Amino acid sequence: MKPSLRLTGRRLKKLIYPYLPARLKDEYESHRFAQRTRVPNTVYLETTSACNLNCVMCAAQRPATKAIKPSGYMDLGFFKRLVDEIARDLPSIEYVYLHKDGEPLLHPDIVEMIQYASSCHPNVTLVTNATLLDEPMARAILATPLQKIRFSVDGLTRDTFEKIRIQLPSNEFVRTRTDVGYNAVTANIERFLHLRQHTGNTTLNVGIRTTNFKPTSGEIDAYRAHWSAKVDYVDVATLFSWTGEIGKEQSSSREPCLSPWLSLVVSCDGKLVPCCTYIDASGHAKGALFDLNRGTLRAALTANARTALMRAHLDNDLEEVAPYCAPCRDWRDVPIPTRGRKRIFARMREVATGTTS
Ligand code: SF4
Numbered sequence: 001m002k003p004s005l006r007l008t009g010r011r012l013k014k015l016i017y018p019y020l021p022a023r024l025k026d027e028y029e030s031h032r033f034a035q036r037t038r039v040p041n042t043v044y045l046e047t048t049s050a051c052n053l054n055c056v057m058c059a060a061q062r063p064a065t066k067a068i069k070p071s072g073y074m075d076l077g078f079f080k081r082l083v084d085e086i087a088r089d090l091p092s093i094e095y096v097y098l099h100k101d102g103e104p105l106l107h108p109d110i111v112e113m114i115q116y117a118s119s120c121h122p123n124v125t126l127v128t129n130a131t132l133l134d135e136p137m138a139r140a141i142l143a144t145p146l147q148k149i150r151f152s153v154d155g156l157t158r159d160t161f162e163k164i165r166i167q168l169p170s171n172e173f174v175r176t177r178t179d180v181g182y183n184a185v186t187a188n189i190e191r192f193l194h195l196r197q198h199t200g201n202t203t204l205n206v207g208i209r210t211t212n213f214k215p216t217s218g219e220i221d222a223y224r225a226h227w228s229a230k231v232d233y234v235d236v237a238t239l240f241s242w243t244g245e246i247g248k249e250q251s252s253s254r255e256p257c258l259s260p261w262l263s264l265v266v267s268c269d270g271k272l273v274p275c276c277t278y279i280d281a282s283g284h285a286k287g288a289l290f291d292l293n294r295g296t297l298r299a300a301l302t303a304n305a306r307t308a309l310m311r312a313h314l315d316n317d318l319e320e321v322a323p324y325c326a327p328c329r330d331w332r333d334v335p336i337p338t339r340g341r342k343r344i345f346a347r348m349r350e351v352a353t354g355t356t357s
Pocket of ligand 1: 242259331
């Protein structure tokens, strides 16, 4: 078979790159980074904002946040329309995630959503707390072409886990009496892994993630060792700020947050929002950048509110346009490289002002 030019380019890079002088490597990396900011490469579709847990580090499921954004479920037809648009109109999208604030397995149509999205796109990830991953659900997921699943399990031990992944008495799912404890969750995961092996599903990539913060920090190495023997990858996340609700930004000198450039995040009611950790904690709804019930994802790319948000970040003038970003620390998670910054900022400005060539 004749190799494609793309493959040839990759091979060439692999051969030549290690021998390039440092200056040329920096040049190449800054060029690549600048290109990345031209169009988003990631979409988050919030299948549901409902969750059966109230984890201590998640501001999205706090009662005060829920009072402003009650639990909602994305309509299946609307979901399919967005997936169709991604496949047809947004070739830059490399990653599709099926969550934002909530637990996707609570959605009654989640298996059909997984089936549809992973049939249309080559890199779909389901993130779940695994509390609802009983045997029928595990078998149903394994029968889809889903490419990635990642379990959210904080802490290595039962004691740590159950101090973090709690269910408040006010949680709307308390009455379902689902066992959300450590033993039930890890048993669900073990069974899922066993079924994966025995159903011959060789394509699904399985990962697990813990947040690295005070209650877990002493267990991170043991967590990696324990889970890396069972799953394909172990991820350790930093503590998210959730628009400053958990740990406010203290620094007066800050960089633009890259999230608005790199991702498109659609909440379950169809609004484009700034990032996957955006929450409206004050009820001003300024982070609703575009209504996808009234327009397409492609139109959302150049929506005035989206580009205004970008310019506010570039000018570090957040208070009026994006007050929710001002106290947020999460912009630090994707740092802008130290080299080639002129080129990168110029490209970001082009996108923000609609002057991209
Ligand atoms: S600064 Fe925080 S709230 Fe604002 S876009 Fe970035 S991650 Fe989201």
